[in-house]
Amino acid sequence: MKKTLFLAAILIVHTLFIIYTQKSLYPIHFIPQSIFVLDMIGKPTFLPSLLLPLFGMGNLILLWFIGKCFFKNNYSFLPSLIYAVSPWGAYLAATGSYYIYLLFLILLIFYSLLSLKSENKRIATVLLVISVLVTVYSSILLMLLVPAILILMIVLKLIPLNNLRFSFISLIILMLPLFFLSFNYAASFKNTLDNEVKWFADPGLLNSINRYQGEAREDGFYYLGRSADNKYLLFSEYGLLKYANQLIPSVYFTQQGKLLNFSFSPPITLGFLIPFIYGLYQVLQSSLLRKTFLVSTLLVIPSVLAKQAVDLNRLIIFAPVIILITSYGLMLMLKNKSDKRLYLFLIVSLSLIIFQQLFTVFDIQFKEKMRFEKYFEQNYELEK
């Protein structure tokens, strides 16, 4: 009862945060994105933006349950609490981001994978099949990514194949219509994919390669120029750079990536950085957690494929990983309060979290709308 009340309290806090953000930013919202399958068969529908705050709350509830599976102690509320007070989820839900819905599906997949080991294995399998199916029918990138992640998890022996055999067979059968659609509407499929994959869209890169090779040729280094600065190498380096860019802490804990491309609110409050680093350090000590973390980094790929260096809208599907690591670190710090250094870090973290949280609320009220007006981008529109 106590825990349910606590969950309700967290839900209220998050809802209030969304409403507050929505009111402060009104009438800004994302240009709605259609489910790609419906796009392909020529019946585009939009997810009503009002639904998305509900998915936001669903994410929070799922994080609550995932926290329970993961930590199995009194600190299992931490992931949902961090999500509730972080501007990231609130901003995207308030402005109607499609990726809040995709995050819901990712969390559902993750929860069902965790539940496969529980007594309710059958329910977990059905849940897994449904959630994967809805995901692959909803997003073209996740259509490729989610199966890849599942296969990698089996290859790395993070999940036994036996647990997924039935799910795989069901999924293959249920995904057949999607394959047929892809063949029948190949042009639409390609268009949708092109719309999602924009990292090659920057002509500057190709220009720079041509320029480099031209300059090298002028100075008599034609072959050296071609061997070190050709488009394959430069695109590989650029891809590596973009991938690495998604994995640096400042993207998640500072305003570096700019929420909605204009905001000064950090995705997650900076005070959580210390628990995150401590949590990450602990995660990397364990072989199983290390492998799981490495596989989970594939979730940054949609952001890698975006036009910007970091697309916080797409990157939110990786947020649970960051939140879980942070919660893990915070839990260990809270558990080991007797260690003076950890205690000191804990105090610093908590003070910073409270201070920045208050500052962010104040800042959203007085500055965010003005920033949007100054930095208007075509990804967003004002309600007519």
Place this chain on the structure above:
Amino acid sequence: MMKKAWIIILLLITITLLGGFLRFYKLTDNPPSLNGDEISFGYAAYSILKTGHDEHGKFMPLILESVGDYKNPVPAYMMVITIKLFGLTDFSVRLPNALIGTLTIPLFFLFLKDIVKNKTTSLLGALFLSTSSWHIFYSRFAYEYIPATAFILLGIWSFMKMWDGKRILAVISAFFFILTMYTAPAPRLFIVVFVLAVLAYKLPKLNKTMDKVMLFILTCLILALPLIYLSLYGNANARMGMVFIANDIEFQRYINLQGFQLVTDIPQLLFFWLKRYLSYLQPNFIFFNALNMTAPGTIGLGLLYLFELPWLILGVREFIKQKIPYKGIFAIWLLTGIIPDSITNNQQHSGRLLQIAPLVIMVTTLGAVQFFKSILSISKTYLKAAGLGIFAVCVVIVLIHAFLTFAVYFPRARGEYIDEGLREVVSYVLDHQNNYKEVIFDTRRGIEGPYIITNSYLYLLFYSKYDPYTYQTEPKIFGPDKNNPVYSFNKYSFKYIDWSKDAGKKETLFIGSPWSFPAEGLQEGELLKKIYMRNGYPAFYIVSPK
């Protein structure tokens, strides 16, 4: 044993010579021109050598007023020696840095040997420093952070040893720390924060070493007295005020929006600074573009080569795992070393970060050793060979890119930002000035438009070897118009060219960018010469109205 020592010495000499070659080869051709700071240091040194006063008439100055940015004096005093030996040339200006940059290599070897107690690792570290694009790039300019880095290394090394060593180390450490503060602006803040942080860290053990600490502080205070005086009553902190983070364009335009209010906007500034501080971990900065050698948006060179990425990651792990002495001080060095650059209003500047270069290279070296150990421990020979082979190919490709960036892309991409073309302009002016009553330089330049302000008068003074005493004493005119500031001496004027008004001035030589003159309004014979940059774009037109 003796034989092994000789091999180590021989290898160290080879590595140092390699480092020297990379720093000295075509030193005056690449970078293609002395930049504004180099020319300013150079002429100030020449002026001090000839008259004992800088170009503003200050006797043996401890702060150089220069162009109003109040530069640190040590680089200029170092150039006094080389200018005395080799005359006022580009080589004399760049020689001290290239030399100190080269000598830092064996110094770093000795430092590493003392810390990691392993000669092979130390040699590897020396090799990394000798081939570091970060260190090579700045060693080829007369850039004050190269000597500052060497002094900081010596200062921190003796400061570390001071705690368990002799008292004299406190004096040596204090000397190098304060010398660093006279050498470059960023260390003034870094040294203070670093020392305070280490003292706080060592607080529990402070009682046992109080005598050394007191001696250290006393020496610091005595040596820094002139600097403290200049900071309080002079303009030693002028530069700090100019570049403070609150004046950052991104902060002012997109975050603060309404003008910085000291009290209410402090939290905003604090979080902006924290964002800036953490952004030094960006891979883009570390591996691709920190040196700013190529055009924006292209892949250039970073603090480290791309193949050093796994070494850096492994190095951090090794640094945490291994028993390394003074680990706490190293951590403080890293954390405080970023502060000076992070509180400035410019984009991240790899030069101001050079003070942590030895530490970054040390960590990379630890990672490289572990990396090779892991590869060599692979039992299957073909896998081992394949691993090493693939990595070697990556290294070669990255090094070819680095070579091309230095030799080909950089001189073309950044020429106008380091005032390429002004040397040739002055040469033309000196050859022809007797035919004209006045010579007018446009103080703005840029290929596309007037987005760069140059101090062309310093290039004139430098390349004409203008008599410093004459320059200090002769009358100068400063135009009062803020929209078109005019500076004149002798027959030379430096201002914005306005052809609608200037076209009628006969017997006058005009030097300006192509856009300083009307595209098709020049009569035949008025355009006397075009000066081109290495990228083929015209840098300057030399024009005289008929």
